Amino acid sequence: MEMANCVYDNNNDLLQSTFFQVERAATRMGLDPGLLKVLKEPKRILTVSVPLRKDDGSLDVYQGFRVQHNLARGPAKGGIRFHQDVTLEEVIALAALMTWKCAVVDIPYGGAKGGIICNPKELSTGELERLTRRYVTEISIIIGPEKDIPAPDVNTNPQVMAWIMDTFSMQHGYSIPAVVTGKPLEIGGSQGRNEATGRGCVYTIEEAASGCGLNLAEATAAVQGFGNVGAVAAACLNDLGCRVVAVSDSKGGVYCEGGLDIAEVREYKERTGSVVGYPDATPITQQELLALDCDILVPAALENQITEANAADIRAKIVAEAANGPTTARADDILQQRGIMVIPDILANAGGVVVSYFEWVQGMQHFFWSKDEVNRQLRRRIVSSFREVWEIAQRERVSMRTAAYMIALERVKKATLLRGLFP
Ligand SMILES: NC(=O)C1=CN([C@@H]2O[C@H](COP(=O)(O)OP(=O)(O)OC[C@H]3O[C@@H](n4cnc5c(N)ncnc54)[C@H](OP(=O)(O)O)[C@@H]3O)[C@@H](O)[C@H]2O)C=CC1
Numbered sequence: 079m080e081m082a083n084c085v086y087d088n089n090n091d092l093l094q095s096t097f098f099q100v101e102r103a104a105t106r107m108g109l110d111p112g113l114l115k116v117l118k119e120p121k122r123i124l125t126v127s128v129p130l131r132k133d134d135g136s137l138d139v140y141q142g143f144r145v146q147h148n149l150a151r152g153p154a155k156g157g158i159r160f161h162q163d164v165t166l167e168e169v170i171a172l173a174a175l176m177t178w179k180c181a182v183v184d185i186p187y188g189g190a191k192g193g194i195i196c197n198p199k200e201l202s203t204g205e206l207e208r209l210t211r212r213y214v215t216e217i218s219i220i221i222g223p224e225k226d227i228p229a230p231d232v233n234t235n236p237q238v239m240a241w242i243m244d245t246f247s248m249q250h251g252y253s254i255p256a257v258v259t260g261k262p263l264e265i266g267g268s269q270g271r272n273e274a275t276g277r278g279c280v281y282t283i284e285e286a287a288s289g290c291g292l293n294l295a296e297a298t299a300a301v302q303g304f305g306n307v308g309a310v311a312a313a314c315l316n317d318l319g320c321r322v323v324a325v326s327d328s329k330g331g332v333y334c335e336g337g338l339d340i341a342e343v344r345e346y347k348e349r350t351g352s353v354v355g356y357p358d359a360t361p362i363t364q365q366e367l368l369a370l371d372c373d374i375l376v377p378a379a380l381e382n383q384i385t386e387a388n389a390a391d392i393r394a395k396i397v398a399e400a401a402n403g404p405t406t407a408r409a410d411d412i413l414q415q416r417g418i419m420v421i422p423d424i425l426a427n428a429g430g431v432v433v434s435y436f437e438w439v440q441g442m443q444h445f446f447w448s449k450d451e452v453n454r455q456l457r458r459r460i461v462s463s464f465r466e467v468w469e470i471a472q473r474e475r476v477s478m479r480t481a482a483y484m485i486a487l488e489r490v491k492k493a494t495l496l497r498g499l500f501p
């Protein structure tokens with residue numbers, strides 16, 4: 079897992095890209111190399127096999143993971159991904175991103191992530207429930223409201239979080255809502271959590287736009303990925319008067335020069351399963367979407383979408399990384415050299431975990447906030463974090479990403495040293 083100081087290794091590997099970004103910031107700060115080693119390593123890795131009785135009576139065994147990257151600042155926090163391309167290395171990288179993300183927005187958590195290698199689109203609801211419950215039972219030895227708190231990620235939703243809460247609660251004999259966030263409102267979820275990642279991302283775009291003199295009411299945007307995060311980001315941009323000219327999902331994309339009606343596209347996707355085929359729009363490929371002549375590009379799907387191969391084609395002024403790790407390290411440098419403002423994932427998509435934190439706090443206190451209060455506190459936290467990152471980037475003449483990592487590393491370093499976790 080070790081990587082030589084600040085050289086690109088496997089550029090398209092999320093884990094190597096994450097190491098590269100951490101090492102670059104650490105070098106800039108003059109961080110002790112021994113401490114850097116401590117901060118890079120995941121604290122705990124759990125691999126589980128998850129047997130599932132399928133509806134047809136056959137038995138399959140799936141592989142799942144839960145990785146806790148760092149616990150210096152508080153319990154581990156991070157989502158659970160169900161996807162056929164999940165790997166242990168990916169989950170380690172995503173867990174590390176959670177550590178840095180929670181530190182950038184200064185919430186009292188470490189980082190974690192979980193995943194199961196499966197294609198949930200091929201499972202019935204009953205199979206998905208049994209798979210989730212068995213996976214939670216297997217990882218229950220390391221999760222808990224004070225230890226590690228899962229949440230949604232790709233292909234997991236409030237229903238999956240409800241099964242997680244119920245399975246864990248059954249094992250303890252009473253309801254423990256604070257073991258997981260992103261739950262339905264009826265069982266202790268928070269107002270605004272579902273929309274928080276996309277909404278938070280748009281708060282960072284508003285800040286970035288005002289920093290570079292872009293009027294959002296006259297701007298255009300393209301959004302890759304039309305799930306929990308992408309669809310909400312597109313809707314929030316629409317609400318600000320921004321013309322969202324293209325959106326895509328795993329099946330393809332659609333383009334409309336005059337701007338898409340995002341509420342209608344959402345309704346169409348809910349009905350048909352995809353944005354593809356949406357009337358009054360032109361089909362567009364993922365690569366065409368990324369290269370569109372628009373002001374704002376929001377990658378909100380999976381990692382490694384903007385690479386060395388297409389970074390020179392990006393024409394947006396602002397790239398807001400709603401997804402985790404959508405830009406490879408080498409592509410990131412190309413965008414930076416071309417003067418494109420990249421709002422890094424650990425800041426751009428931190429709205430989700432911020433409202434997860436609010437949900438956890440509300441669950442612990444059994445006292446729930448209004449949606450307005452949640453959104454007000456979310457905006458406050460995201461805007462102040464953005465401004466801190468912006469200020470360091472200007473002062474130190476580094477990218478927003480390096481600045482964000484410098485802030486995060488400093489906070490985790492301080493906690494580590496104060497606790498004496500560095501022998
Ligand atoms: N949920 C959250 O709170 C947070 C999520 N994130 C990150 O945001 C990203 C999206 O997560 P989320 O919205 O929750 O996940 P969802 O599963 O809700 O949505 C993912 C979207 O991406 C689409 N997609 C998948 N593969 C591709 C592809 N190759 N090209 C284009 N689109 C694709 C999916 O298509 P289809 O609809 O056809 O399946 C879907 O529309 C991930 O990187 C995640 O880690 C970050 C912070 C918090």
Ligand SMILES: O=C(O)CCC(=O)C(=O)O
Nearest residue numbers: 156157229231430431434
């Ligand atoms: O809400 C959370 O706890 C974490 C969400 C997540 O997985 C992420 O931010 O990548």
